[in-house]
Amino acid sequence: AQSVTQPDIHITVSEGASLELRCNYSYGATPYLFWYVQSPGQGLQLLLKYFSGDTLVQGIKGFEAEFKRSQSSFNLRKPSVHWSDAAEYFCAVDPTTQGGSEKLVFGKGTKLTVNP
Amino acid sequence: NAGVTQTPKFRVLKTGQSMTLLCAQDMNHEYMYWYRQDPGMGLRLIHYSVGEGTTAKGEVPDGYNVSRLKKQNFLLGLESAAPSQTSVYFCASSYPDRGLFFGQGTRLTVV
Numbered sequence: 001a002q003s004v005t006q007p008d009i010h011i012t013v014s015e016g017a018s019l020e021l022r023c024n025y026s027y028g029a030t031p032y033l034f035w036y037v038q039s040p041g042q043g044l045q046l047l048l049k050y051f052s053g054d055t056l057v058q059g060i061k062g063f064e065a066e067f068k069r070s071q072s073s074f075n076l077r078k079p080s081v082h083w084s085d086a087a088e089y090f091c092a093v094d095p096t097t098q099g100g101s102e103k104l105v106f107g108k109g110t111k112l113t114v115n116p
Numbered sequence: 117n118a119g120v121t122q123t124p125k126f127r128v129l130k131t132g133q134s135m136t137l138l139c140a141q142d143m144n145h146e147y148m149y150w151y152r153q154d155p156g157m158g159l160r161l162i163h164y165s166v167g168e169g170t171t172a173k174g175e176v177p178d179g180y181n182v183s184r185l186k187k188q189n190f191l192l193g194l195e196s197a198a199p200s201q202t203s204v205y206f207c208a209s210s211y212p213d214r215g216l217f218f219g220q221g222t223r224l225t226v227v
Contacts, residue, residue: 034215043120043206043218044159051213090158101147101164101210102172108158 002027004093006107013081014115021076021110023091032094033074034104035065039087047089050074061085086114118142122207122219129197129226137192137222139207145217147210148190149174150182152203153221159206165190197226 005024013019025031032051036044048059055067065076074091091107123138139148149164161174165184179201181193190209194201202225208216 032213036216041220043208043220044216045218046215049215101149101208101216102161102166102174104161104216106159108156 002095002105004091004105004107006089006091006110008110009108010111010113012113012115015083016080019076019078019081019085019112021089021091021112023074023076023107025072025074025091025093027072027093027095029095030067030069031096033065033067034092034094035059035063035074035076036090036092036106037061037087038090038109044090047076081112081114083114083116086112088112120207120209120217120219122205122222124222125220126223127225129194129224131197131199131226133197134193134195135197135224136194137205137207137224139190139192139209139219141188141190141207141209141217143209143211143217144187145209145211146187147212148184149208149210149216150180150190150192151206151208152176153206154203162192162205197224199226202226 034049035047038044050057088109088111090109094104096103120141150162151159160176163182165171168187171182183191205222207219210216
């Protein structure tokens with residue numbers, strides 16, 4: 001079945017440590033890939049997206065993500081986490097690659113806690 | 117620069133009551149969406165619209181109706197609220213290939 005999997009429900013890191021959030025998908029062709037962040041009580045905000053080309057994409061707030069076709073993964077990374085990065089992070093996949101988001105599928109999210 | 121604005125932010129309904137959630141965007145986006153977010157379920161698409169005057173069903177449309185009479189507005193209606201519709205509702209809009217812009221959400225409780 002087609003799906004988006006975020007294996008880690010909750011991750012805790014210390015401020016200043018590096019971060020990697022995992023996302024795997026199961027679709028036949030390479031889909032469009034997104035990462036969103038949701039701060040408490042807020043809506044989701046787009047961090048970055050991958051459509052094609054360079055497999056390492058840069059986003060806002062110092063985040064980057066790497067698309068690995070062989071692993072069907074799109075992991076999110078940040079070299080040094082700040083306390084303000086505490087939030088929930090959602091990976092999303094558009095299997096249609098047609099630009100509209102009506103077929104966008106979200107993972108169930110990874111909650112990030114940052115310790116001082 | 118308001119972006120996507122949802123009204124109201126909080127609401128408590130009794131079972132069987134009706135209500136309308138309003139979403140307004142000022143970015144001239146063609147596409148608009150209504151999602152619900154439930155713990156452990158992620159976001160699920162209720163209905164969406166690809167332009168003024170058009171609507172379509174998403175993943176979980178039952179019990180909801182929508183209308184897009186103006187390009188900038190997308191209304192979500194609950195005709196007869198049920199406790200299973202207790203959720204946080206998010207509206208979003210987009211240009212093709214640009215990703216979604218979300219509102220801040222409406223927390224709805226049905227008692």
